[in-house]
Amino acid sequence: MPTWTALTTLPEKIKAEALGAALEELMPEPTGVGVFEMEDGSGLWEVGAYFTEGPDEIALMLLAAAHGAKPFAISALPETDWVAHVRRELHPVNAGRFFVYGAHDADKVPAGRIGLLIEAAMAxxxxxxxxxxxxxxxxxxxxxxxxxxxxxxxxxxxxxxxxxxxxxxxxxxxxxxxxxxxxxxxxxxxxxxxxxxxxxxxxxxxxxxxxxxxxxxxxxxxxxxxxxxxxxxxxxxxxxxxxxxxxxxxxxxxxxxxxxxxxxxxxxxxxxxxxxxxxxxxxxxxxxxxx
Missing domain, CATH: 3.40.50.150 (Vaccinia Virus protein VP39)
Structure with a gap:
């Protein structure tokens, strides 16, 4: 199933949360809305939404303008099994006495190490x-x-x-x-x-x-x-x-x-x-x- 994303940024948490709440009322309805403080030290908050059908670009433009946000960047994502993709890309991690691995690497846990089986998941x-x-x-x-x-x-x-x-x-x-x-x-x-x-x-x-x-x-x-x-x-x-x-x-x-x-x-x-x-x-x- 194709997925669309719409992302923008705001400088204040309260404004970002207000825009996030407004996005949830949009039609077609987004399948998910997120509001996160960006980790780059900029002080900006990212507001994003995911859609399983093409979003209303005019409505998004008006929402951004009304809340003082930058215009939404809208992208169509390719159909990808992300969990399977992540499983293929993740390699075991050594961290002191601990060894973090997925089930596909269960045979690689070294003797004497404490294995932590953590699969790729939606969290x-x-x-x-x-x-x-x-x-x-x-x-x-x-x-x-x-x-x-x-x-x-x-x-x-x-x-x-x-x-x-x-x-x-x-x-x-x-x-x-x-x-x-x-x-x-x-x-x-x-x-x-x-x-x-x-x-x-x-x-x-x-x-x-x-x-x-x-x-x-x-x-x-x-x-x-x-x-x-x-x-x-x-x-x-x-x-x-x-x-x-x-x-x-x-x-x-x-x-x-x-x-x-x-x-x-x-x-x-x-x-x-x-x-x-x-x-x-x-x-x-x-x-x-x-x-």
Whole structure:
């Protein structure tokens, strides 16, 4: 089935969300609408829609003008089985003691390594991105230094690769959360595929905004592999839900965004312990000061 995309940008979150809401009322109706902060440090927000029939270009032009956005860039995408394509293109990832692989590479898991089976799916976080790899390596470094964690949260979990990794090497239970219900379903399926279904709970939530997340606090290890803006907004809540001397591992950041995120967490009572870079991406490990 052919697919069309319509993309534009706006400088303010509120305006971008308003345009996104207006797109949902468009005819023909889009099959999906997304509003995302761009990761290039520009401060712009991308608004996009997907259509299974050609969109009304005049209506899109009027919507963009009415909301002060640039004209929509409209493209027709070729018919592609994207999941199959991604499976073919993804290669196993080494991240400390962890080895992230798809089922097509099950015979390549090295002896003595902790395998994380994560298939390509309609959710973020296959484990092959530099941010996820950075988080796995950061946890590996903490464990190598003799740290032990019994209460772990994975905020914005995507496919839950980080939560699954924690469940495979730590004694305590792990809770994962995501704002996307599809991601929660994928996370639960991945936990089962990796033999930790009973150890990883998954809930739909923004940040720590769920009764189960609040009930399990304080956490001695929290992952948050999301974006700069949400990470900064989350800093006070992260401090409130972290144990004294608890660690947080943060990513989803471009290298030049790391100083702003670090500053927000230092202001919230954390100390930077590690900063690693993979490609264009940074991963931060911080420890909450002993109250």
């Amino acid at each position: 973020f976080g296959t484990g092959h991105h530099g941010t996820t790899q950075g988080c796995l390596e950061a946890m590996d470094k903490l464990l190598n230094a003799g740290n032990s964690f019994k209460n772990v949260a994975d905020i914005g979990c995507g496919t839950a690769v980080l939560a699954i990794a924690a469940a495979k090497v730590l004694e305590g239970d792990v809770i994962a959360s995501d704002i996307d219900p599809v991601a929660v379903e994928v996370a639960l399926a991945n936990a089962a595929a990796n033999g930790v279904a009973g150890r990883v709970a998954c809930v739909e939530a923004a940040g720590f905004d769920h009764v189960d997340l609040a009930a399990r606090a304080p956490y001695d290890l929290v992952f948050a592999n999301i974006l700069k803006g949400p990470l900064i907004d989350l800093a006070p809540n992260m401090a409130a839900h972290s144990a004294a001397n608890g660690h947080v591992i943060l990513s989803g950041l471009l290298i030049d965004q790391a100083p702003d995120v670090t500053a927000a967490y230092v202001a919230a009572g954390f100390v930077l312990k590690d900063h690693r870079e993979i490609g264009d991406w940074a991963t931060l490990t911080l420890c909450r000061k002993d109250a």
